[in-house]
Amino acid sequence: MSDLLSLSLADVTAKLKAREVSATELAETALQAAEASQPALNAFCAFDRDLTMTMAKASDAKLAKGEGGLLEGAPLAIKDLFAVKGVETTASSNILKGFKPRYESTVTEKMWAEGGVFLAKTAMDEFAMGSSNKTACTGHVVSPWRAEGSNKGLTPGGSSGGSAAAVSADLCFGATGTDTGGSIRQPAAFTGTVGAKGTYGRCSRWGAVAFASSLDHPGPIAKTVKDSAILMQAMAGHDPKESTSLPLDVPDFVAACGRSVKGLKIGVAKEYRVDGMPEEIDALWQQGIDWLKAAGCEIVDVTLPHTKYALPTYYIINPAEASSNLARYDGMRFGQRVEGADLTDTYEKTRGQGFGAEVQRRILMGTYVLSAGYYDAYYLKALKVRRRILEDFENAFEKVDAILTPSTPSAAFALDAQFTDPIQMYLNDVFTVTANIAGIPAMSVPAGLDASGLPLGLQVITKALDEETMFAVGAALEDSAGFTAKPNKWW
């Protein structure tokens, strides 16, 4: 049975449809595997066996009648940022301990409507702030990958690290993530999985704990490009409950995966050749260029001159919005409250003990950049640069259909790597933040292994609303790369 878990989402749903396996058997198998992995990987933070089995049974009933949606019967993991009705949802933060929402996020509701089966909640960097998954209140998630000849624990990346680890270790058939600066694509790159985010507003943010509203993009982490397209197909769509949701029909992402890329113009921007980038990243990038050339694409040099301002811009807008979004966690209506001597003391104790160090750091930074006298110098300037970065992309997309970059500046780092300076951690996002700032589609596709046998990813960026080209180019890269590596099961 456990072989079934290594199937792709597309393949397993075909088997379910053909009644070669029942959704209940599959759910039971996945649950057992997921539970068994916990002591080693710690990818999950909440299970609800009753819910899983109820959903699986409902899927079987549908499948028996020859009915069922895109995801019918497939166990899927949900990043702990998404509200799942009745299941503890904490954004991996102590401040939300015990919070069981009485509502379902739009994204998960759409997935369940397509027959997806809830497997478990996945751990993440607290409030999605981080790239290592070390700040989850349930303890850090360990990557299923290990460097050759080493048993040292590696980070699965973050913030959607639990989701990436779960997909990579074949514990589910796909997972939701959220990407605010690279939180889907970086862990996907680190774990040899596919991570995608659509245009800002394509997947609803309603019911997902807000981090930095103008940058937050829900999206899937999947085993294959096609699986990611299937998942995004299910997750996307206009949501009248969100004002920034795109009021547009969802294109056929799955069909786009089969599109020819012949004749597409692929942009390569010199600004993504950063100082100190390992040679093997550069080599992989060149390999990707060659693959696409061989597939009939034309490679075009483009310039994205404001790229160097992307990280500082991101680290102003992001904490500014976060500092305001996290103000509601005051211990008054939900989550954990620490009583103090008076109201102010209660606020201080609740927030001081409920939020971890990185969250507190972002709140402080955000409060600072929005303060009277600093607003113009930081926040307002950041908004102006944001406009410039968007214009860079708009100009580039006048000439090209997609842009190819590395996903990350390195492979996964060790869990015990010491970042004495938080800026070092922030640098992980150097290739990914620009697509969040511009709100445009981007995905990471596994493309090779580094010298120590760890996965590396390539990133495809396209213009707003053109997820289809992203999936087409992603699928072409996947075909050429023939990436089949899996972590050796040690857990």
Place this chain on the structure above:
Amino acid sequence: MTDHSYRLPGATGDWELVLGLEVHAQVMSESKLFSGAATAYGAPPNTQVSLVDAAMPGMLPVINAHCVEQAIRTGLGLNAKINTYSRFDRKNYFYPDLPQGYQISQFQYPIVGEGEIECERDDGSIFTVRIERLHLEQDAGKSIHDLDPNATYVDLNRSGVALMEIVSKPDIRSPADAAAYVKTLRSIVRYLGTCGGDMEKGQLRADVNVSVCKPGAYEKFRETGDFKHLGTRCEIKNVNSMRFIVQAIEYEARRQIDIIEDGGTINQETRLFDAGKGVTRSMRSKEEAHDYRYFPDPDLLPLEVPQSRIDEIRADLPELPAEKRKRFVEVLGLTEYDASVLASDKDRADYFETAAKGRDAKLTSNWVNNELFGRLNKEGLDITESPVSAEQLGELVALIESDVISGKIAKDVFEILWDKGGSPAKIVEDRGLKQVTDTGAIEAVIDQLIAENPDQAEQVKEKPKAMGWFVGQVMKAMQGKANPQAVNEILKKKLGV
């Protein structure tokens, strides 16, 4: 023209006031500004709270288009510029009755820009107040401190209710004018149906900015626009009745004058009016001053309203009090005073216009303004609670107009209507109150009176005023039902006046 300038004497001479008001008007709307929760007043605590109002994780605001239109309607009623582009910002601060930890408001780009309204004093004189802006924002919840000595309870029913903050320029110069301005605003929003205007229910609340200056300084400010000519202002928060507005300003002005004359300086600060003691006191010190960290709310798109929609709303506006007052004078021939009493309140105006339909407007206005309002005031009733309906009063006026009853009898009929209700015509009929216009019958009574009182009749020839005695006697004899005009005419003829 009466001098409306307001001065307060001080040890160093006279002082003048400069006042600007920020009025929070609750938008008349079934649901809240960014959620579908109901807004009805007086519901049990926390029964009108959506997930958005309670700021549950992951909840997002969606603008209520009706509230936007109400704000536009109000802006048009204030003769103000409507901005086709406006934006919502977050105003960040911590308070238990503010679940989001921020209030969604419009800071930099309000939906309504500069305007101007004509306000009316009690004596009917008019003054102009310029409007700085009107913006939409969320109301906070309510902290309840008196249920438990050790705890504060929070009621979120009001959380997220739409408010229009209407900011005036510092154009108001006396406590009475401040109250008159709020009355005018209330009248306008009630006419427009954009706010209930009930201050007791908190539908209209005022923050009053008060500063004092020496005579002449204000004129320099108006000439140059330079605030340095004015004194430092203090803002008195949440004053919730006309009377308190006047009291708070009077107290605050005197306080400021005393400080300055004692050689002190005024700190710009927010103060609270303690209605019980009639004083204002500092709300928070400078160290506790909020830095609201305004920034555009990323959960909401900028608000863009097409000019065509604004024009449609404009075309749909009802007649406003100032126009109505003018029409009452110019078309209906009412006095300025009567017109303004009637037009200042929509319910009164509606009552009057219903009653006066097809009837003599002046006569109707006399009846509404004197008999009806006099009686309502005496009983402490609002026009909407009047036991005599506009239709009934109109019918009564019609009976006077067509000489069916005299004005005097009409007052009796009014009393019956007030106490027992019914149809005026039927009351007149049933009780035989119909006026006698049969001159023969009147003549007979008069002849008899003259015959019985020859001395009095002689006297009238010398002193025509003495005829009044005969009028009274005729009326008495005819139980007041004689047509007074006919009585007068016949008497004059018979007595040779």
